[in-house]
Amino acid sequence: MQRVKIRKLFIDFEAEEKWLNQKSAQGLQLIYYCFPTYVFTKGQPGEYIYRIELLDNLIGHPESQAYIEFLADTGVEFLASHVRWAYFRKKAVEGPFELYSDAASKITHYKRIITLTGVFCIINGFWAVNAFTRHLPGLTVVGLGNLTVMILTLSIILRSLRKIQSLKKEQALNE
């Protein structure tokens, strides 16, 4: 089976998921991921639907293992993990694939994302300030890098908060 390896970095998991599904539409099906390399095989366009989820615990944790096993029973294939991030796919012929079908569970997931992203945002903010106040030429570049990450993570947090707000509005009327 022909394999294609692509190295790419993502900060935004929704952009990452979109990219994986775009690749699938092009005929490249993700079969494995080990930071920062994505491994694809050449298959039917749109054969699989891909989803990325942030779990509560690390992959090895019994809770995560129980969840992955449960998902497997419903036809969801676990491909790879990166810390608490899990990569799943399901055959498109079996129908639409969404892990969460109601507002409450979607909100819980977004809150988890915000917490993790928040940590990275604050750390990078701290490093940026640290780099800029040292007045060393090399560090200024690093500091700009940190600032960039901080801004990107902040935009992810804001977007997630907006999504939570609209989901809560939905909850006010329907469940």
Added chain:
Amino acid sequence: MSTTNTNPGALTEAVFYILLSLLQPLHGYGIMQFVKEISQGRVELGPGTLYGALNTMLERGWIEYLPSADRKKEYIITARGRTVLADELDRLRELLRNGEELIGGQTRAASKDSQTLY
């Protein structure tokens, strides 16, 4: 109507249908299929949502694990779960009764001399 109120509020559609499906032992996939069929495709449970709901119901003692022949875990409703279902049916009957009394037989194609209610 039961005297003890094991659940103060309304159940979500998903939870109601999950409890209904577990009047018989089922595993994850079985529950998803059952709910999809009984709702004629209207209610489709996401596996992540289902997993969370099952864990909450397990915590509250509305359902329990059942040892099954194959490795897959099966779930089944408990006595408390049945009470919750019965209470929920009472609540739904109340809603239905009041709704039909006030709107009655009026369907979406409302009568010509009255405004459509929605």
